[in-house]
Amino acid sequence: MSSIRIHNLSKVYADGTHAVKGIDLTIRDGEFIVLVGPSGCGKSTLLRMIAGLETITTGDLYIGEQRVNQLEPAQRDIAMVFQNYALYPHMTVYQNMAYGLKNRGWQKSAIEERVRKTAQMLEIEHHLTRKPKALSGGQRQRVAMGRALVREPAAFLLDEPLSNLDAKLRVQMRVEIKQLQRRLQTTSLYVTHDQLEAMTLGDRLVVLNQGQIEQVGAPLEVYQRPETLFVASFIGSPNMNLIPVQAINHPLNQAALATLPQQTDILGVRPDKLLLQPPTTPHIQFECSMTLFEPAGAESHLYMRLCSDEHNLVMRVESMSELFQQPSFTVYAEIQHLHPFNQSSGKRTDS
């Protein structure tokens, strides 16, 4: 177990692609960090650089107190879980898990003991003599975890480990991974493009975009106070509504808009913070018309359009209302729930 320190880390590929652009990050001992971002944002490259599978172009990487830039993957004392599991198809589950220990010159009895212990923890002890092909997706996932756990490394690196599972299994494994990490207290770095996975798993989120860090923080902190337009639109489902100020700049809103920081030209508001009744606190309001009603069980999503400039919005509602049948209806949002942004800088204006 140890901390990981990343200092000004960059990756430039031979073809000139600048995949990772100067990242600074400190991961505390035992912390569960989730790297989240859209595909191509450099999150996997960053993980692979930490694993030693990609060379580091510039910057420093420390695992514990040691600078590991030049070390081989095997010497970094990390374990990795791959998206496609990367189980050795010609070996049994036992051999898969024992391979890393064998290469490190462990005694046969010690290997046996450790593999059995780990298999028991993951409830795969009945499959030890089987080959990966004979296992289901979820079982393979467990074996891949087992192969990483068995060595008790300083850090786990997980590269979208759940993306090959079906939705139901994914939720189940997500819970198990979190419980496992809590129990073992091993520093973990988890890469995903799924913002829900990121929110539920991590102690802290690192939101990446185009090779740079957009925001680092606890999941709820990031959700409740996105620092940039990108984070605002990326985290949360359905997406945050981003309304241009000029679209709602009419006399009724003048007083409320005047309280916003200068340079604010985009207002973000979560779908669940839009109201159909006027609140008593200061608020803004705008006319909308319905485009689509989407029932999703416990809640429903109402897709609508701003009457003033055809801007699309989404709102969370309890149920279908008579109101929506009318050509237009009024929607309200409290000032305290607005996220003010500046379009050109992409940053929050109230920080």
Next chain:
Amino acid sequence: MQTKQLTFNHRWLPYLLLAPQVIITAIFFLWPAAQAMYQSLLRQDAFGFRTTFVGLDNFTALFADDLYLNALKVTLVFSLGTTLLSMSIALLFAVMVNRMLRSRDLYTTFLVWPYAIAPAIAGVLWWFIFNPSIGILPYLLEMLGINWNHRANGNHAMILVIIAAAWKQISYNFLFFLAGLQSIPQSLIEAAAIDGASRLKRFWTIVFPLLSPITFFLLVVNIVYAMFDTFGVIHATTEGGPAQATNILVYKVYRDGFVSMNLGSSAAQSVILMAIVVVLTVIQFRYIERKVNY
């Protein structure tokens, strides 16, 4: 899986479409094979006036013949040597080319070229290179104190034909090994690297086992090639000599039948060769049907 069923309206169309392949197989394989089997039971006198039915005498005579047993031994050494040499060099090349990024296609193209050369031409090429009086290799070997002469030395002759036969086959093997290497997911190699396996260990414990279906397939194909398809190489270089040292079974069939005009014995030898091919083919199909157990 449901396949699309085509229906022919014309009754004779399917037969017509199959006809070319069936006719070629019949004329160039079934008929000669039947002829050989029939002839292997006959004996002709020296001038071809009389043909007598002798039963299995030709076969019993063969297995009592030192020259034939020698040809069996020579064939074994030759085909194993050719197979091992061509496969190991091809695997080495494939591993090296697979590690390249930009120049991979260029190397692949060049390495495949020898396959387009006719066996006899390949034989002549090596005959020149190894020629004791004008060849470049004997000249270089002499500097090392080796007196190369494949016309007198049976071992030299064997080395020559093995190299000449293997050289052509490297291209073929290389292509299969390269395709096999490329089908191994990169993440497996990376996982092994993280698991602390050295480059060499990764190759022998991960890559090589995963190549085993291809290795086995090539093993059979190469043995068949070395045993049956190398007539041109032998004919162009050593003609089975010196003193029977490179007289492999296929070449002996030709020598006994068309040079010595001993048709009965020659036919019996080709029947034995046919049996060997059948056995090898059965092994291969059985194995490939079973696939490999992962």
